[in-house]
Amino acid sequence: MFKKSKRHLAENNMGYLEHFIFAAGHGINCIKSGLLLIIHGLIPGVLSQTGSKLTNELNKVFTDQNEYLSLKTRVEAFKKIVYHYQSKLADKN
Numbered sequence: 145m146f147k148k149s150k151r152h153l154a155e156n157n158m159g160y161l162e163h164f165i166f167a168a169g170h171g172i173n174c175i176k177s178g179l180l181l182i183i184h185g186l187i188p189g190v191l192s193q194t195g196s197k198l199t200n201e202l203n204k205v206f207t208d209q210n211e212y213l214s215l216k217t218r219v220e221a222f223k224k225i226v227y228h229y230q231s232k233l234a235d236k237n
Contacts, residue, residue: 157216170205174198
């Protein structure tokens with residue numbers, strides 16, 4: 145379990161605290177939205193767009209997060225390439 149957790153954090157380029165804040169914050173929003181949806185289920189005339197708003201917000205957050213992680217990974221790979229060639233040039237001089 146510990147290895148899986150470390151691997152998940154590494155795959156997402158996050159530290160433990162950063163991941164906790166991200167995941168717990170969205171979990172709290174889901175609980176809040178779930179309660180609002182239960183109210184909507186009981187009284188259909190209120191909170192009629194809560195479910196679609198939640199879905200759209202979560203989709204945007206996770207899409208943005210995935211794009212950020214992809215970009216961050218590509219930047220790190222590019223840095224490694226640049227450092228590699230810089231060290232080769234420094235060795236020649």
